[in-house]
Amino acid sequence: MAEAKIAVLFVCLGNICRSPMAEGLARMRFDQAGIAAEIDSAGIGNWHEGEPADRRAVNAGWKVLVDLSALRARQIQSADFERFDYIVAMDDDNIAALEGMAGSQCSAKISRLLDFTDLDDRQITDPYYGGHDGFDSVMALLDIGITGLLRHIREKH
Numbered sequence: 339m340a341e342a343k344i345a346v347l348f349v350c351l352g353n354i355c356r357s358p359m360a361e362g363l364a365r366m367r368f369d370q371a372g373i374a375a376e377i378d379s380a381g382i383g384n385w386h387e388g389e390p391a392d393r394r395a396v397n398a399g400w401k402v403l404v405d406l407s408a409l410r411a412r413q414i415q416s417a418d419f420e421r422f423d424y425i426v427a428m429d430d431d432n433i434a435a436l437e438g439m440a441g442s443q444c445s446a447k448i449s450r451l452l453d454f455t456d457l458d459d460r461q462i463t464d465p466y467y468g469g470h471d472g473f474d475s476v477m478a479l480l481d482i483g484i485t486g487l488l489r490h491i492r493e494k495h
């Protein structure tokens with residue numbers, strides 16, 4: 339029987355900025371690392387359900403050769419806590435919301451992306467109300483976090 343793929347869900351508040359950027363970048367980095375994984379993203383809220391990623395996020399993607407144009411926002415569902423091995427959030431507000439939704443068995447799956455790094459500041463804050471620079475900085479932090487997540491997965495699986 340084929341080994342089950344690792345499943346990773348990136349979560350932010352709206353699923354139009356940080357988590358779709360993480361999804362697109364992680365797909366590329368996991369491919370490059372030769373690690374087969376199911377990768378998806380979702381939002382805590384449903385305000386942007388069905389919408390494409392923010393145009394500034396899509397632009398930041400193009401700069402690192404990641405195409406985010408096909409991604410559409412969705413809200414996290416209770417089934418996601420069963421389906422995914424890693425539920426990877428961007429900041430402490432996301433964590434608080436996720437902990438409130440998850441059953442006790444699933445809370446071990448929840449972490450911040452930057453918990454897979456040695457960085458002192460583990461928050462990837464919302465770039466929504468800022469300019470383009472904010473999105474480029476988020477992309478750089480996501481890349482550091484995804485590198486750490488890949489290292490963790492290689493060691494653990």
Ligand code: 4NP
Binds near residue numbers: 351355357385464466
């Ligand atoms: P995200 O950014 O959580 O990185 O997708 C946000 C986008 C939109 C909103 C909040 C955060 N909003 O409130 O509409």
